[in-house]
Amino acid sequence: RCHLRANLPPLVTGDRIVWRASNKGDMGVVVALEDRDSLLSRPDMRGQLKPVAANIDYIVLVIAPVPIPHPNLIDRYLVAAETVGIEPVILLNKTDLLGNDANRQSFVNEIDGMLTNYERIGYRVLKASTKTEDGLNALKTLLNEHTSVFVGQSGVGKSSLVNTLLPGIDTKVGPLSESTGKGTHTTTAAKLFHFPAGGKLIDSPGIREFGLWHMEPEDVLNGFKEFRPFIGHCKFRDCSHEQEPDCAIRKALLNGDILQERMNSYRNILNSLEKA
Structure with missing residues (x-):
């Protein structure tokens, strides 16, 4: 078992650390946290x-x-x-x-x-x-x-x-x-x-719903990978992808490049952000 130095952030499963043995039997001390890849x-x-x-x-x-x-x-x-x-x-x-x-x-x-x-x-x-x-x-x-x-x-x-x-x-x-x-x-x-x-x-512990209310709407939009080729091509910069004319996302939906089920999920997640 290891004690943590006071200046270290909380550690999580998967972290890579530097530790050294303690003089007290089988104890150790975590002295550094290596950079995280993700x-x-x-x-x-x-x-x-x-x-x-x-x-x-x-x-x-x-x-x-x-x-x-x-x-x-x-x-x-x-x-x-x-x-x-x-x-x-x-x-x-x-x-x-x-x-x-x-x-x-x-x-x-x-x-x-x-x-x-x-x-x-x-x-x-x-x-x-x-x-x-x-x-x-x-x-x-x-x-x-x-x-x-x-x-x-x-x-x-x-x-x-x-x-x-x-x-x-x-x-x-x-x-x-x-x-x-x-x-x-x-x-x-x-x-x-x-x-x-x-x-x-x-x-990891099982969870029944993965909350995303900490995200910004732009993060959610980019989180749908098939939406990305069409982001930034709408007529209006503040397009909500609802009823605006010349919306690239809605056009992709009509063309079959975006599935209706995925569009429904996107809107559902956005609604959950607004209610949070």
Whole structure:
């Protein structure tokens, strides 16, 4: 265990530090914090940004058939990742729950269509199942030699993935709530795990909504990567992309360069900023 020098800022999982041994048994002292390549933060209940993890290469957004993934929630994570400059990866976990039931085919098609849309935008999409072990090799290849963080709703199987990828860790796994169908929180603090072949994995507490109320509207706009080619090409500099004539964003929407679902997410996030 290490004490921190008084002049150091709060440390987060993933930080690289300089430490020295203490004369008191197995104790040590953290004497310096090395520069961070990246920092993932999220606002707390008071709206203050709270660092979660540092020096991350990939933000792995874990979704699952249950609880049902909603594009707006996914988009919030993607905007947050784009804003801090960390590459997001969408991972559909628990693919074994999709099955081959004809009665669920429309639901399966809906998820597949949603993931295809994200791939067309330019996001990397992976699929996996800890039960059947499908897709785990591709996931391991991505994670090796990199530092990644798992984010997503409680109940999507983040802790089960950790247990499968790193046998012997035995991270606590919790069931879905019978009354809400949502996950129950099992991971209470961010933890860092080391892969034998290299690379690190940060398991963060599950959260059901990723608040973005600390952002400016311009940050949200730039957080939608397919919007960027059209930003700054509207007739009016203060265009709200609602009803103004010659709006480049709305024109891209009509031309199919921007999906209506993504436009809905953008407006939903903006509305949440105004209400905050």
